[in-house]
Amino acid sequence: MKRIFALLLSSIMIIGACEQKEANTIESEDLTKSKNVKSEKINQIEQKQITPDEVMALYLEALENPNSNKVTEKFREKMGPLIEKSKNTLGENGPPNELQPKVRLKTFEEGRSRFKVETLEFANEAYKTGRLIRLTALYNSKEAQWYLDDIEIEEAANEPFELTWEEVEKYTKLNGVEIKKADEQIDPRYFEFSVINNNQMYIKGSVLKIDRSNGLVSFVSVPEQENTGSHAENDSVEDNTESTSKPVKTNYSSLKDYSGQWKDSNGIFFLKVENVRGISADISLDICSSKCVRLASIGPVTLNFDKNSVSHSYDEDGWGNSGNFKITLNPDGIVLTYADQEISMSQ
Structure with a gap:
């Protein structure tokens, strides 16, 4: 009888131990699941959603610093040809550098790991043609970091702005x-x-x-501007002396012979050559637009001529534009190359 009771007691203890082990296993699994859920929630809280302004900030940083560590290799590959075009031309078709996010900055696509915005680059009278710019940012969950991943450029001629x-x-x-x-x-x-x-x-x-x-x-x-007496007098003098004006110079023999003011026949481009010292001179270029109400100014800058020409790249013309121009000295005057145009200049 005692033997039977001992066996029965042993069985009860074994069953209890198994039940306790199973309960502990279930509790452990529940705890693991709970921790995973909490971890996911923590990750969700840590991932900050990017804003359109922050996407623009990533682009402006990449524009200023091509080696930015906040862009992907894909973005660098897209920007490479644009940067080369800007070097080999007067700046046209280069990376968009006059964006108007305060005029239009539209969310084009929005997700937890992908964010796309659209903005504009207006046309101007120099070489800007008007472009729609779309920028895509991707989220790297391992690094908990947003990266600029893509740039798409559409010419306004193909996809108009439809400005409001x-x-x-x-x-x-x-x-x-x-x-x-x-x-x-x-x-x-x-x-x-x-x-x-x-x-x-x-x-x-x-x-x-x-x-x-x-x-x-x-x-x-434009409103008519009243001429002062001195202006009217000058106009009269010019009219009276037109037939006796100096003949155009020919066969310039040295850089110093090109000193002075130069202009094109349309009164748009004005070039000044001064302070000639051997093969160097101080160069200023003014560009009139819209009946000369707007005036872009470059220089003065000291340039060294190589044989009969010199090229210059500029970052600012007073209106936020950058580009380059070339001056060629010919026997009968100066030829200015600007925005793919060859412009004859005379004094």
Whole structure:
């Protein structure tokens, strides 16, 4: 009897131990699952969603520093040909460097690990054609870091901006220009407006229009400027002396012979050569646009001529533009190469 009781007690203890082990196993599995859930939640909390402005900041950093560690190899491969184009030309078709995120910065695609935005680069009268820019950022979960991964560029000629009036107002205000929309809009391709304040870009009272497809601003009319007596007198003198003006110089023999002011026949490009010292000279280039209401200025800068020519790359022309130009000294004058144009200059 005692033997049977002992066996029964032993069986009960074994069953209890098994049940306890199973309970511990289940508890351990539940704890593991709980920890995993908590870990996932922690990871979700740690992953900060990127904003459109932060995507733009990544691009501007990469533009300033091509070796930025916040871009992927794919992005570098996309930017490489653009950088080469800007070196081999006057800057056209290079990396977009005049973006307008404060005019338009639209979220194009949004996800936890992929974020895409769209912004604009307006056309201008130099070489900007108007481009839509789309930037893609990817999230690296291992490094808990967002990287700029792709850039897509669409010409406005193929994919028009379709600017709104609100965007036009934003653009002009950023440049310190206050405008009033014309009561009658003649052509739906443009917004026509007048300038209602004094500013550095346009004369107050000027009437302009902006191409809705690419952002190019052009003049419709400018207010007439009253001539002073001295101006009128100068005009009269020029008219009377036109037939007796000096003949065009030929056969310049040295760089010093090219000293002075030079201009093209359309009154757009003005070149100054001064302080000639052997093969070097101080060069200034002014470029008029929109009836010379806007004036881009480059220099003065000291350049060394190689035989009969010199090229110069500039970062600023007073309007935020960069590019380059070439000066060629010919026997009968100067030829300026600018934005793929060869422009004959005379004194």
